[in-house]
Amino acid sequence: MYIYITFVLYFSTVLLCSGQSPPQVEVSGNQLYCGEAPMPIVTDINISGGDNSLDYVYVQIVTGYSLGLDELLLTGTHPNISTSWSIETGLLTLIGPASSEDFENAIRDIRFQTSENNFTQDKFFSVNLGEANYLPATGHYYLYVQDVGITWHEALEAAEAQEFFGLQGYLATITTPEEVQITGEQALGTGWIGGSDQAVEGVWRWKSGPENGQIFWNGSVSGSAPDGMFAFWNTGEPNNLFEEHYAHITDPNIGILGSWNDLANTGSTDPESPYHPQGYIVEFGGMEGEPQINVSDSSVIIMPKTEITFNNVCDEGSVFINLTTNVDEVLWYDSVNSNE
Structure with missing residues (x-):
């Protein structure tokens, strides 16, 4: 079993835009979940074009979000940017106005943490230049x-x-x-x-x-x-x-x-x-003849997923256990309370 986490990042100067040439966003990051400490949602990000000034950045966990267990937080010092976290929508809003460079630095300092233990999906991040939510699965x-x-x-x-x-x-x-x-x-x-x-x-x-x-x-x-x-x-x-x-x-x-x-x-x-x-x-999105816009990009954190199946035995017989996982090491124990 494989779990994927997607986060969506949104940049906004206006809510709905027409006739503008928006800035462009490029995100890097395809990471394995560490599990020991909050980890960055991207490895790098570049914002280009526009007028080098943004009002908002919206960072949202759009796939695999676990309400009340997953959280995004801004670390480091960013004097021109404040934040607002919505637990209902899994959305972290970075609030300017600030320069594109300020927002790039802030996004590099965003950390994902979770108290979830049994993962079934990965988590995805995406970057959007407007307030509408971007979904990487559909574009x-x-x-x-x-x-x-x-x-x-x-x-x-x-x-x-x-x-x-x-x-x-x-x-x-x-x-x-x-x-x-x-x-x-x-x-x-x-x-x-x-x-x-x-x-x-x-x-x-x-x-x-x-x-x-x-x-x-x-x-x-x-x-x-x-x-x-x-x-x-x-x-x-x-x-x-x-x-x-x-x-x-x-x-x-x-x-x-x-x-x-x-x-x-x-x-x-x-x-x-x-x-x-x-x-x-x-x-x-998806309409015939519409323009190609680059107002979003995405990264992924791959979560550890394990699935165990076995055959049923009524009386005597052999039990065959099948394990499917995307982790490198699995520990087996003789019983729930065993250390061996």
């Missing part, structure tokens, strides 16, 4: 927009009106588990995504972005995703209760974290209801 950017009470159709239009360094925005299409984590588990809020079965009941299609028209689910609660497609419905969803035809990421207090439910176009009109819309998720 796309994601932005939660708070807009209490917005309808699905309004969110669809609002997302398409947004632009990020020349990339066209669209209501998010969630097609991978990694996107579930960044848009649901680690988002600042929950909201509308681009799925609907309004045209044909029970035939769920993406209605936005590069996947526009693509079927990702057939049926209701007992339905299924077509071969090769991905869906992440909450338990008991979609149920089409009260003519619900639009996909929404559920409130964190309801069911599976980051999962989806179907709602009517307005959602609940009761402001106190967990089904009252709080906003929407905008995705950038």
Whole structure:
């Protein structure tokens, strides 16, 4: 088994940019986890272009984040930069304004530490020049927009009106588990995504972005995703209760974290209801003819992963133990309390 940790770094001079030539970022770092002390998230970083001044850098663990166990912290002395850590999103914000060189030095001094013992994923870092979250697994950017009470159709239009360094925005299409984590588990809020079965009941299609028209689910609660497609419905969803035809990421207090439910176009009109819309998720990237931007880069810390399987023996017989690991040395003991 192999575990990968990804961290995302974000640089920002503005939230959403159009018509600008942004600075470029290059990150180095493909490291094995040490486990004995906090370790750097990059081995080197270079920021070029722009006007040599940045307001923010956003450093986020976007894949493999363990809430309450993983932490990023800034070490050393950086008089022009302060920090803010969000445990909910795994996001460390470096706050300027400061020069590109100041931010480079600060990023070299960021340390990752964890109290997690059983790793199942690696941790990834990425560098982004805007406030939208960058996900290395897809190469796309994601932005939660708070807009209490917005309808699905309004969110669809609002997302398409947004632009990020020349990339066209669209209501998010969630097609991978990694996107579930960044848009649901680690988002600042929950909201509308681009799925609907309004045209044909029970035939769920993406209605936005590069996947526009693509079927990702057939049926209701007992339905299924077509071969090769991905869906992440909450338990008991979609149920089409009260003519619900639009996909929404559920409130964190309801069911599976980051999962989806179907709602009517307005959602609940009761402001106190967990089904009252709080906003929407905008995705950038993957559209035909869009510019190539270099506003992000990523590094990885490879975590130690071990998987043990064995055959079952009812009476007498031999037990065969199979060990799969990415570490160099494994210690075996005769029993839990044994030193040998």
